[in-house]
Amino acid sequence: MEIGDRIPEILGTDQNGRLIRSSDYRGRKLVLYTYPKANTSGCTAEACSLQTHKAELAAEGYEIVGVSKDKQESQAKFAQAYGLEFPLIADTGTELLQALGAWGEKVACGHRTIGILRTTYLVNEEGVIEKIFTPKEIKTKIHAEQILAAIKQ
Numbered sequence: 001m002e003i004g005d006r007i008p009e010i011l012g013t014d015q016n017g018r019l020i021r022s023s024d025y026r027g028r029k030l031v032l033y034t035y036p037k038a039n040t041s042g043c044t045a046e047a048c049s050l051q052t053h054k055a056e057l058a059a060e061g062y063e064i065v066g067v068s069k070d071k072q073e074s075q076a077k078f079a080q081a082y083g084l085e086f087p088l089i090a091d092t093g094t095e096l097l098q099a100l101g102a103w104g105e106k107v108a109c110g111h112r113t114i115g116i117l118r119t120t121y122l123v124n125e126e127g128v129i130e131k132i133f134t135p136k137e138i139k140t141k142i143h144a145e146q147i148l149a150a151i152k153q
Helices: 041-052 054-059 072-082 095-100 142-151
Strands: 008-015 020-023 029-034 062-070 089-090 105-110 112-116 119-123 129-133
Touching: 008 062, 008 089, 008 095, 008 112, 029 041, 041 054, 041 062, 041 142, 054 062, 054 142, 062 072, 062 095, 072 095, 095 105, 112 129, 129 142
Parallel strands: 029 062, 062 089
Antiparallel strands: 008 020, 029 119, 105 112, 119 129
């Protein structure tokens, strides 16, 4: 997906078994972020950054939704372990990740693999992408601050 595209209507099922739709957020802005794997150091740092700054993001009109390939049970344990108070979608079939363009080839330590590309989409009140943070731009420990800085530009 690119800036100006509308995100899919069906986002997926969250850690609590609730079906999440983009229309659930109509009239509100959305930080929709994809991450490789729950309970890993980078993904935990990113999620905790977003949780820590959740009130500041809400003051700017943003809700948060995370997406990974993890199973619902893993997402629930991740949310509980770190006090994450936002939906974490269990996209085990990678349908949403592929639709977003957050699934593809990546290189780590010289090895090419196919997997989740850590990406963040800032979505407006109508479900349209306004900004995309690419994998190379995201600094997991301070990602919420990066988002807030971009919002306030």
